[in-house]
Amino acid sequence: MTKQKSNQADDNQESLIDVVRLTKKFEDITAVDEISFSLNRGDIFGFLGPNGAGKTTTINMLTGLSRPDSGTIKAAGLDCTKNPKAAQHLIGVVPDESNLYPELSGFDNLCFCASLYGIRKKERCERAGELLQVFGLKESANRKFSGYSKGMKRKLTIAAGIIHRPPILFLDEPTTGIDVASARQIRQLIANLNSNGTTIFLTTHYIEEAERLCNRIAFIVNGRINRIDTVENLMRRTQGQQMVQFAFQTATNKACEYIIAKFPNLRCKTVSEGICVESPQPIRVGPLVRLLEDNGIEVAEAKKIFPTLEDVFVEITGIEARMMKQEKEKMKMGGNA
Amino acid sequence: MKTWIAFWNILLKDICSYYLKPPNISWGLLFPLVWITMFFIRSGMGMDKLPDLLPGLVALSILFGTTSVLSVTVTFEKKGRSFERLLLAPISLEILMLAKTSGAILFGTINALVPIFVAMFLTDLSAINWYVLVPAIVLIAVSSTFLGLFIAVSVKEVFEAQTFSNFFRFPMIFLCGLFFPITSLPIFLRPLSYALPLTYGTDILRGSMTGSNVMPFALDFLVLSGFCAVLFYISLRNINKKWIT
Ligand SMILES: Nc1ncnc2c1ncn2[C@@H]1O[C@H](COP(=O)(O)OP(=O)(O)OP(=O)(O)O)[C@@H](O)[C@H]1O
Ligand SMILES: [Mg+2]
Numbered sequence: 001m002t003k004q005k006s007n008q009a010d011d012n013q014e015s016l017i018d019v020v021r022l023t024k025k026f027e028d029i030t031a032v033d034e035i036s037f038s039l040n041r042g043d044i045f046g047f048l049g050p051n052g053a054g055k056t057t058t059i060n061m062l063t064g065l066s067r068p069d070s071g072t073i074k075a076a077g078l079d080c081t082k083n084p085k086a087a088q089h090l091i092g093v094v095p096d097e098s099n100l101y102p103e104l105s106g107f108d109n110l111c112f113c114a115s116l117y118g119i120r121k122k123e124r125c126e127r128a129g130e131l132l133q134v135f136g137l138k139e140s141a142n143r144k145f146s147g148y149s150k151g152m153k154r155k156l157t158i159a160a161g162i163i164h165r166p167p168i169l170f171l172d173e174p175t176t177g178i179d180v181a182s183a184r185q186i187r188q189l190i191a192n193l194n195s196n197g198t199t200i201f202l203t204t205h206y207i208e209e210a211e212r213l214c215n216r217i218a219f220i221v222n223g224r225i226n227r228i229d230t231v232e233n234l235m236r237r238t239q240g241q242q243m244v245q246f247a248f249q250t251a252t253n254k255a256c257e258y259i260i261a262k263f264p265n266l267r268c269k270t271v272s273e274g275i276c277v278e279s280p281q282p283i284r285v286g287p288l289v290r291l292l293e294d295n296g297i298e299v300a301e302a303k304k305i306f307p308t309l310e311d312v313f314v315e316i317t318g319i320e321a322r323m324m325k326q327e328k329e330k331m332k333m334g335g336n337a
Numbered sequence: 338m339k340t341w342i343a344f345w346n347i348l349l350k351d352i353c354s355y356y357l358k359p360p361n362i363s364w365g366l367l368f369p370l371v372w373i374t375m376f377f378i379r380s381g382m383g384m385d386k387l388p389d390l391l392p393g394l395v396a397l398s399i400l401f402g403t404t405s406v407l408s409v410t411v412t413f414e415k416k417g418r419s420f421e422r423l424l425l426a427p428i429s430l431e432i433l434m435l436a437k438t439s440g441a442i443l444f445g446t447i448n449a450l451v452p453i454f455v456a457m458f459l460t461d462l463s464a465i466n467w468y469v470l471v472p473a474i475v476l477i478a479v480s481s482t483f484l485g486l487f488i489a490v491s492v493k494e495v496f497e498a499q500t501f502s503n504f505f506r507f508p509m510i511f512l513c514g515l516f517f518p519i520t521s522l523p524i525f526l527r528p529l530s531y532a533l534p535l536t537y538g539t540d541i542l543r544g545s546m547t548g549s550n551v552m553p554f555a556l557d558f559l560v561l562s563g564f565c566a567v568l569f570y571i572s573l574r575n576i577n578k579k580w581i582t
Contacts, residue, residue: 063425066582084581089427099418103354115346116426118339160422 013040016168016199017062022071024057024223031057033223034071039168039201044194046214047203050319054223055203056096059170062201063093075168089117092166096173098157102146106137106156109145110163117164131159135189151182158186162193169193171202175209187213211309221317231309238307244283245305247274249298258295259288276305343428347436348443355410356444366451368401373452376516387460392542393515394452396535399477400506402448404485407441408498411489415580424581430573438482445478462546469545469554476561477538483568484534490575514539519551534564 017039024032032054039045047055060066062073064084073080075087100109110128111121119127132141135155140148148156154174161169174190175183190213194200204210210217211231218228227234246255255275256268267278277283289299313319355361373394414420423433456462488502511517512526513535519527530536537557544550550557 064581065421065424085427085429088425091425093425095418095421097418099421101350101354101419102417104350112346112350113422116343116423116428118342118427120342 013042015040016076017201018072018074019062020072022058022061022073023069024054024061024066025069030223032061032068035218035220035223035225036071037218037225037228039199040216041167041199042194042197043216044190044200044202044214046210046217047201047220048205048207048210048217048313049203049220050205052222053220055220056172057223058220059093059095059172059201059203063091063170064088089164090167092161092164092169094158094161094169094171094174096176098145098153100145100153100157100160103144105142105144106132106148106152107141109156110160113160114163119164127163131163135159136185151178154178154182154186158189162198166198168199168201171200173203173205175204175206207308207310207313217309219313219317221319227316234309234312235307237312237315240280241278241307241311242281242283243276243278243305243307243311244285244288245271245273245276245303246288246292246299247301248292249300252297254295255292255297258291258297262291263288274300340428340432343426344432344436344439347423347433348439351410351437351440352443355406356440361406361444366398366402366448368397370452370455372397385460387456388462388464388547390516391452391456392539392546395449395474395542396477396513396515396539397510398448398452399445399474399538400481400509400535403441403445403478403481404488404502404506406444407438407482407485408489408502409495411437411486412492412495412498416493416495420580430576434486434569434573434576438486441482441485442475442478445481446474449474449478464547466545469541473538473541473545473558476558476565477535477542480534480538480561480565480568483565483572486572487568487575490572490579509533509535512536514543534561534568537561537564 015038019038020036021034022032022036023030023034035054035058037045047058049055057066061068062075062080064080067084068081071081076090078086080086101112104112107128110131111124114124114127129138129141132138135158137152137155137159140152145153145156158171158174161171171190175186178186187209190200190202202210202214214231216228216230217234219226248255253270256270259266259268259275259277265279265281266283269276269278277288285302289302292299373390376390411420414423423437424430426433428436453462484505485502488505489498492498492501509515512522512530513519513533514530515535519530519536522530537552537560540550540552541554541557541561544554544557
C-alpha cells in the first residue's frame with residue numbers, strides 16, 4: 001500500500017460540509033456531544049475512535065438517517081438540519097453493515113440503487129457493469145447477494161454507494177472484519193476515488209488506516225472530538241521526541257520503575273515488546289542498559305523507534321490503540337459484518 | 338422525472354420480490370375462494386344468491402390482498418436495514434411510501450377482480466354499475482393498504498406485523514358488513530363498525546352490485562377518502578418519528 005494522500009486539500013479550502021455543535025442524545029447517553037468540524041473539498045477526513053465513540057451516530061445525522069438534538073449541518077451550502085433530504089443527492093453512504101437486498105443479484109442490486117437516484121436504464125446498466133469490473137466482481141454479477149462472501153459484500157456495498165457518482169462519500173468502517181488482502185484493495189479503491197475528485201468522510205478504528213489514507217483526522221472519544229488536525233500537524237507534535245524501545249530476555253514489569261526512579265526526566269511505558277522510553281532530548285542507552293542489568297533484568301535488544309500516529313493518539317486520548325483494535329475484532333467475530 | 342424513475346423501480350422491485358411470489362399469490366387469492374366455497378356449503382344457497390355474496394367477497398379479497406404482503410415487506414426491509422437505503426435516496430418520504438404501497442394497492446385491486454371474474458361465469462352480473470364499482474375497488478384497496486402501512490410502522494417484528502394485522506382483519510370481516518348487514522350486529526358494536534373504513538367500502542360495493550347501499554355513495558366515497566388521507570398522514574408521521582430517530 002503506497003502512502004497516498006489527497007493532494008487537492010490544503011488550508012484555505014472550500015468546505016463541503018460544515019457541522020457546528022452537533023449533539024445527539026439517546027435517553028441518558030450523549031452519543032455525540034457538541035462536535036464541530038468541516039469537510040473540505042478533496043479531503044479524506046478520518047473519524048478515528050473506539051467502540052461507542054459516536055462515529056456511526058455522526059454519519060447517521062449527516063446523511064439524514066437520524067435527527068440531531070441540537071447543532072447545525074450544512075452541506076454544499078444547503079441547510080440539512082431541518083431538511084435532511086436537501087443534500088441527499090450529493091452524498092453516497094456505505095454503512096458499517098451491508099444493507100443491500102439479499103434476494104437480488106449483484107448486478108440487480110446496483111441497478112436498483114442507481115434507479116433510486118433517477119438514473120435511466122441504459123446508463124444504470126452501463127454503470128453497474130463498469131463498477132462490477134472495477135471491484136473485481138464481474139464473475140459474480142448474476143449471483144444472489146446473499147451468497148457473497150463478506151469481502152465481496154463489502155465491495156458491492158461500496159459500489160452501490162458510489163453508483164450515482166456522489167461528490168461526497170461516507171464510509172463507516174470500510175475495512176473492519178475482512179481479510180488483509182481485501183482491506184488493502186478497498187483502501188486503494190478509496191484512494192483512487194479521492195484522486196478522481198470524491199471527498200471522503202471515513203470512520204475507522206485502525207490508526208494505520210487513518211494515517212495512510214487520510215489527510216485530516218478527528219479523534220473522537222465518548223462523543224467528543226478531542227482533536228482535529230492534518231496528519232502532518234499531528235505528527236509534528238512528536239517531532240524531536242526521542243524514543244527507545246527495550247526488549248528483555250524474560251518478561252518483567254519492574255523495568256519502568258527502576259528507570260523512572262533513577263532518571264526522573266524520562267518517560268517510560270510498557271509496550272507489548274517490553275518497554276518504551278521517551279524524552280525530548282537524545283536518550284543515552286548505555287546507562288539505562290547498565291541500570292537494568294544491575295537490577296537483574298537482562299536486556300535482549302535496544303532500538304531507536306520513530307513515533308507514529310498511534311503514539312499521538314494514545315497521548316491525546318489516553319486510550320491504548322491496541323486495546324481498541326482487539327475489542328473491535330472480538331465484537332466483529334461475534335456479530336456479522 | 339428522476340423521482341418517477343425511482344418510484345417505478347421501487348414498485349417494480351416489490352412486485353418481483355414479493356407480490357409475484359407463490360405464497361403471496363396463494364394467500365391473497367386462495368383465502369377468499371375458500372371462504373366463498375365454505376359459505377355455499379354451509380348455507381346451502383343456490384347460485385342465484387351469488388350477487389348478494391359478491392360484495393363481501395370482493396371486500397375480503399381486497400383486504401387480504403393488500404394487507405398480507407405489505408405489513409410484512411415494510412417491517413422485513415426495516416429489520417434487514419435495506420429500508421435505510423430508501424431513506425437515503427433523494428426522494429421525499431411521501432413519494433417513497435406511495436411507491437412502497439402502490440404494489441399492495443395494485444395487488445389488492447387485481448385480487449378484487451378474481452371473484453368478479455369467477456362470478457361472471459356463474460351468474461348474471463348485468464346489474465352492476467361499473468362506474469361506481471371500479472373506483473370503489475381502487476379506493477378500498479388504497480384504504481386497506483394504508484391501514485396495513487399504519488400497522489407495519491407501528492411494530493418492530495415481522496411476526497408482530499402479522500399478528501397485529503390479523504387483529505384488525507378478522508374482526509373487520511364481521512364488523513364491516515361483509516356478509517351480514519351491520520344492522521344485525523348488537524347495538525353496542527355498531528359505532529365500531531362506523532369507525533372502520535371497510536364499512537363504507539362494502540356499502541359502495543353492495544350499492545353498485547345490488548343497489549342496496551345504506552348510505553349515499555357520495556358520503557361513502559368522502560369518508561373513505563378521509564380515512565385514506567388520515568391513515569397515510571399518521572403513518573408518515575410515525576415513520577418520521579420512529580425510523581428517523
Ligand atoms: N438507537 C440507539 N439507541 C440508544 N443508544 C444508541 C443508539 N445508537 C447509538 N447509541 C449509543 O450511542 C453511542 C454511540 O454509538 P455509535 O454507534 O455512534 O458508536 P460508534 O463510534 O459507531 O461505535 P462502533 O465503533 O462500535 O461502531 C453508544 O453508546 C451507543 O450505545
Ligand atoms: Mg459504528
